[in-house]
Amino acid sequence: MGTQSISIKVNGVEQTGEVEPRLLLVHFIREDLGLTGTHIGCDTTHCGACTVILDGQAVKSCTVFTVQASGKEVLTIEGMTTNGELHPLQAGFMEEHGLQCGFCTPGMIMVSHALLQENSNPTEEEIRFGISGNLCRCTGYVNIVKAVQYAANKI
Amino acid sequence: MIPGTFEYHKPSTLDEAVALLASLGDDAKVLSGGQSLIPMMKFRLAEPANLVDINGLEGLDYIREADGYLTIGALTREAELDRSDLIKSKYPIIHDTAHVIADPQVRNLATIGGNLAHGDPANDHPATMVALGAEVVVFGPNGSRTIGIDDFFLGPLATALKANEILTEIRIPVPPANSGGAYIKFERKVGDFAIAAVAATVTLDGSGKCVKAGIGLTNVGPTPVRAKAAEEALIGNPLTDDNIATAGRLASEASQPVGDQRGSEEYKRAVVEVLTKRALHKAKARAEGGK
Amino acid sequence: MTELKTSAEIGGMGHSVKRKEDPRFIRGRGNYVDDVVRPGMLYMAIVRSPYAHAKILSINSEKALAHPGVAAVITGETLKEYNLHWMPTLMSDTQMVLPIDKVMYQAQEVAAVIATSRYAAADGVELVEVEYEPLEVVIDPFKALEPGAPVLRTDKEGQKDNRIFHWEAGDKAATDKAFKDADVTISQDIYIPRIHVASIETCGIVAEFDSVEGQLTLWMTSQAPHAHRTVFAMVAGHVGLSEEKIRIISPDIGGGFGGKVPIYPGYVIAIAATVVTGSPIKWVEHRRENLQADSFGRDYHMHAELAADKDGTMKALRIKTIADHGYTDAATQPSKWPAGLFAIATGSYPFEAAFCEVDGVYTNKPPGGIAYRCSFRVTEAVHAIERLVDILADDLGMDPAELRMKNFIPPEAFPYKSVLGLEYDSGNYAGALKLAMEKIGYQDLLKEQKEKRERGELMGIGISSFTEVVGAGPSKDFDILGLKMFDSAEIRIHPTGKVLVRIGVQSQGQGHETTFGQIVAEELGIPVSDIKVEHGDTDTAPYGLGTYASRSTPVAGAATAMASRKIRDKAKKIAAYLLEVSEDDLDWEPGKFFVKGVPDKAKTIQEIAFAAYTNHPQGMEAGLEAVSYYDPPNMTFPFGSYICVVDIDSGTGQVKIRRFMAVDDCGNIINPMIVEGQIHGGLTMGMAPALMEEISYDEEGNIYGGSFMEYLMPTAMETPNWETAKTCTPSPHHPIGAKGVGESATVGAPPAIVNAVVDALSHLGVRHLEIPLTPEKVWRAINGL
Structure with missing residues (x-):
């Protein structure tokens, strides 16, 4: 089986390479690019730990082939900080204690980012629904909701 | 959870896509949103030798009313249906349906065409399309044909869609007043x-x-x-x-x-x-x- | 409430200090095992059995070895050459690393493929050909105990049946008599199903062996790195692994909850593979193998009985349990009692007599019996007693709150010795329940329920007044393979007054880097921002037994306070020298010693630290460091009262938790923000098995499901907005009066939820429902089916 040329802009930087068509986007991000903030938790599109923004939309990068992302833009957790300045969501997770073990956190931040881009003033119910594709085992979600509300108030 | 190997094809026209499917035969699968197919491939429940990615096809992503029909392009994402003002105001049943499919990230990629073409009776659009009396338009080597929804689903993961055809459009008669x-x-x-x-x-x-x-x-x-x-x-x-x-x-x-x-x-x-x-x-x- | 002794800037106990671990996590800069990459690293993937019980006729690796990228296939025969194909469990049973002749559960490890990439390793797994001959399967633990059942552990000499152990506690004769004499007796079968902790990070290891130095370095998802190092040294000593040359690094851990305490075969195979291939090996489970083969929690079949007087005075308790341990006893509970701390079953009530017995049983299921975010078997015991209390209340026509209030062990009775042998340290059970009732508006809810019931609507109110037992544990009662359950802290004050703290426990999200700094800040008055806390590297951290069973604060937290106090003692000597007074003339306030009555004549801890390296008294050793290994005199007994309000859809049986008020008492609190977060998480992991989660098997031993499609973990949509409040009853024997809290809510929540659902249906004659309370179960109860 052959490889395929790809070119993906990740966190603003053009990345090119030759990949097997079956290479999952999450493995490209984590292993080829070394951006290990994007995590793998379930393999089956349920936990959302691998969530990244693909052309402005939150997707689960364990369920996208790298070749599908060619020509597109990807934003990962590493790209959320600008000039060392935390994104309000990052600050919100810290201020409101929206994380414990930290493993689901990047995915939670990315999906919340997409949510706030579409709806800058979500209700609690809308936040809960917006993060319902992401599992957290530590926090019971209460403070994650507060973290998103914190960011919504800042943005 | 690693899928098996396959050749990746990304046609840019429908004709090209259908020709590919015809030449590749049973060893090919159409990749639309991929949100059902890719998990199956990762479990190696599906091991197609070829994937034909139809996401490069132009003009299959629309929601519009024309000639007494609501027509929805097969590549329309669930999230677009969920967001669409036309759907919300005039076809709330479709909004109800798209809104409860999987989760936000999956809805950003999953397509209505894929939801129907997968032929899974657990999927949500099929029942809604049955209730709405929809038709699906499929495109094959001999051009388009229209299949009534009651003739489309044949069994679990089996539809009237042939291996060399691609589902392109869903047509729903605009309901009368009241x-x-x-x-x-x-x-x-x-x-x-x-x-x-x-x-x-x-x-x-x-x-x-x-x-x-x-x-x-x-x-x-x-x-x-x-x-x-x-x-x-x-x-x-x-x-x-x-x-x-x-x-x-x-x-x-x-x-x-x-x-x-x-x-x-x-x-x-x-x-x-x-x-x-x-x-x-x-x-x-x-x-x-x-x- | 915990009294504040330090300023917010110092950040000692009681301050909601922001977490030190967060800056890296919110930037995606955590360092989890799967993030570790070593030069020349190979990847491992595991071939697993499709059968629950089968002979292995042959394993053919040829096709796999021919696949591009596959470097090796490791089987039981490979390991047998080194006598590494079996290993001991932490319960002194034995477990296969890789099988030679038969498999004992579905998804058991059969062979491992080593390859140059994750992808090639996965391909290799598909190409290993294994021939099996299925054997008779034993899945039901009751059938496993019947005469004539196939004996599963044919490898164990003298094993004639499938019983692992029989354990009992209490006075049988006195209990039987109390039941005979009682006005009222009730009994209920209660099953606590098999569940899985399913931390979002699965288990994994990067194993690297340097054959020249004989050095083995392991990055491993371990809740107990030191104990694991010793076990590896003991198991593999004969092949040349020596404890000083084994280094385990437990980096950031993506949730543990008990699932990262066991030593899984995959770890051992990866170690064997790095030794055999000479290359670093990475193995990270995918979710299916995590759910199907890793240690489970619970699986307790209980027959529970309670005897009482007509007026509701509880007299005696009797519980008989069959515990399904799977094919080997690989539980991870270090007490000397095979059923762990099940003796907490008398709960918050002063029984005159009680008797509990537990039989452990082998079946063709994965091994385990680990805790699922609880101390060992405490959740099962608490579920039994808190269900029984509600059933008794129903039988007597009493309000469940009133019945509890009538019976609680009174505050003045502590320390309280239970009839099952535990000595409760402190408690004020009525205080917690009273607060919960006030906070949630109990009386109004009763009124609302009455009105709703008249309208045919289903609403229920459920209470659970649980007592936990955590902090394993006193050396007389607790060990892992002989290692006593102390824990440790090492503190170094640098010349500039900054601090390095190393602890023997290992965070998996609890925030140790923050809270252990706060303990030192409290004791020494040094700002928490000047304190760096490290853990998880066996080469640098002092020996400890790890983090589980809510033991970090009770044991290592105590060690940290004790080590700080040793430092303060030395600091006092230095201060006296510097101030030219006698030690007796000095007083301490956080951060400085001063001359009694002359507050201006003082030396700060920072000045003292500098002097410890530059100007210390003659005859005194330089430096300001201390180590403490703390052997707790007793366990701690956190408690609480929870009240849950549910609404039930009578058409579908769906349960919705409308409100849930959790009043917890964990003694003195180090960081209220972190405690509240732990309670939120614990409540969610209590709700999960109460309503959704379960691992089940068909008669052939096939597990239902192996993904989060089937294993139903709650999302933000199913989880209510938890309400919390607290009372504070410090532990009298703990140096800082703290008790541990990470698991209280997981223990206390399930019976509150079940009690609420049963309460909603009690007028329909429903008296008990088994968890998980699936919509169908509830619907059947509503319809009397």
Whole structure:
């Protein structure tokens, strides 16, 4: 089986390479690019730990082939900080204690980012629904909701 | 969870895509949103030698009304249906449906075409399309053909779509005035496949009598189930609590559930009855101008 | 409430200090095992059995070895050459690393493929050909105990049946007599199903062996790195692994909850593979193998009985349990009692007599019996007693709150010795329940329920007044393979007054880098921002037994306070020298010693630290460091009262938790923000098995499901907005009066939820429901089916 040329802009930087068509986007991000903030938790599109923004939309990068992302833009957790300045969501997770073990956190931040881009003033119910594709085992979600509300108030 | 190897093809025209499918034969699968196919590949339940990615095809992503039909391009994402003002205001049953499919990230990629073409009776759009009396348009080597929704689903993961055809459009007759529909899904947790779900549409005449009804059931049979007897029981009658209750009972009888981790056959039948009633009440309220 | 002794800037106990771990996590800069990459690293993937019980006729690796990228296939025969194909469990049973002749559960490890990439390793797994001959399967633990059942552990000499152990506690004769004499007796079968902790990070290891130095370095998802190092040294000593040359680094851990305490075969195979291939090996489970083969929690079949007087005075308790341990006893509970701390079953009530017995049983299921975010078997015991209390209340026509209030062990009775042998340290049970009732508006809820019931609506109110037992544990009662359950802290004050703290426990999200700094800040008055806390590297951290069973604060937290106090003692000597006064003339306030009555004449801890390296008294050793290994005199007994309000859809049986008020008492609190977060998480992991989660098997031993499609973990949509409040009853024997809290809510929540659902249906004659309370179960109860 052959490889395929790809070119993906990740966190603003053009990345090119030759990949097997079956290479999952999450493995490209984590292993080829070394951006290990994007995590793998379930393999089956349920936990959302691998969530990244693909052309402005939150997707689960364990369920996208790298070749599908060619020509597109990807934003990962590493790209959320600008000039060392935390994104309000990052600050919100810290201020409101929206994380414990930290493993689901990047995915939670990315999906919340997409949510706030579409709806800058979500209700609690809308936040809960917006993060319902992401599992957290530590926090019971209460403070994650507060973290998103914190960011919504800042943005 | 690593998929097997495959060759990746990304045609830019429908003709090219169909020609590829014809030449690759049974070893090819169409990659649309990929949200059902890729997990199956990761479990190696599907190991296609070729993937034909249709996401490069232009002009298959639209929601519009024309010539008495609502037409939806097969590559329209669930999230677009969920967001669409046209869908929200005039076809709330489709909004109900798209809104409860999987989760936000999956809805950003998953397509309505894929949801139907996958032929999974647990998917949500099939029952809704049954209730709406939709048609699907498929494109093959000999051009387009239209298949009525009742002829489309043949069995679990089996549809009338041939291996060298691509589903391109869903066509829904624009409902007459005083119509309403609703999709109610009962799930173990948000985003799960339904224990059972019911899509119901009704059209009322000036006196409140039901002149048209559609009832489709999710995940209680080898295909989406049309509850025909329930529909017939409603037509020509006012939508009283009693008549709706009768329709609920008949829908339950029409369902063909199999006991599994989501519930026993007996339970699923009971759920179908309850949900049918709720969906009909909601459809009726919408037909009468409610939300 | 915990009294504040330090300023917010110092950040000692009681301050909601922001977490030190967060800056890296919110930037995606955590360092989890799967993030570790070593030069020349190979990847491992595991071939697993499709059968629950089968002979292995042959394993053919040829095709796999021919696949591009596959470097090796490791089987039981490979390991047998080194006598590494079996290993001991932490319960002194034995477990296969890789099988030679038969498999004992579905998804058991059969062979491992080593390859140059994750992808090639996965391909290799598909190409290993294994021939099996299925054997008779034993799945039902009751059938496993019947005469004539196939004996599963044919490898164990003298094993004639499938019983692992029989354990009992209490006075049988006195209990039987109390039951005979009682006005009222009730009994209930209660099953607590098999569940899985399912931390979002699965288990994994990067194993790297340097054959020249004989050095083995392991990055491993371990809740107990030191104990694991010793076990590896003991198991593999004969092949040349020596404890000083084994280094385990437990980096950031993506949730543990008990699932990262066991030593899984995959770890051992990866170690064997790095030794055999000479290359670093990475193995990270995918979710299916995590759910199907890793240690489970619970699986307790209980027959529970309670005897009482007509007026509701509880007299005696009797519980008989069959515990399904799977094919080997690989539980991870270090007490000397095979059923762990099940003796907490008398709960918050002063029984005159009690008797509990537990039989452990082998079946063709994965091994385990680990805690699922609880101390060992405490959740099962608490579920039994809190269900029984509600059933008794129902039988007597009493309000469940009133019945509890009538019976609680009174505050003045502590320390309280239970009839099952535990000595409760402190408690004020009525205080917690009273607060919960006030906070949630109990009386109003009763009124609302009455009105709703008249309208045919289903609403229920459920209470659970649980007592936990955590902090394993006193050396007389607790060990892992002989290692006593002390824990440790090492504190170094640098010349500039900054601090390095190393602890023997290992965070998996609890925030140790923050809270252990706060303990030192409290004791020494040094700002928490000047304190760096490290853990998880066995080469640098002092020996400890790890983090589980809510033991970090009770044991290592105590060690940290004790080590700080040793430092303060030395600091006092230095201060006296610097101030030219006698030690007796000095007083301490956080951060400085001063001359009694002359507050201006003082030396700060920072000045003292500098002097410890530059100007210390003659005859005194330089430096300001201390180590403490703390052997707790007793366990701690956190408690609480929870009240849950549910609404039930009578058409579908769906349960919705409308409100949930959790009043917890964990003694003195180090960081209220972190405690509240732990309670939120614990409540969610209590709700999960109460309503959704379960691992089940068909008669052939096939597991239902192996993904989060089937294993139903709650999302933000199913989880209510938890309400919390607290009372504070410090532990009298703990140096800082703290008790541990990470698991209280997981223990206390399930019976509150079940009690609420049963309460909603009690007028329909429903008296008990088994968890998980699936919509169908509830619907059947509503319809009397």
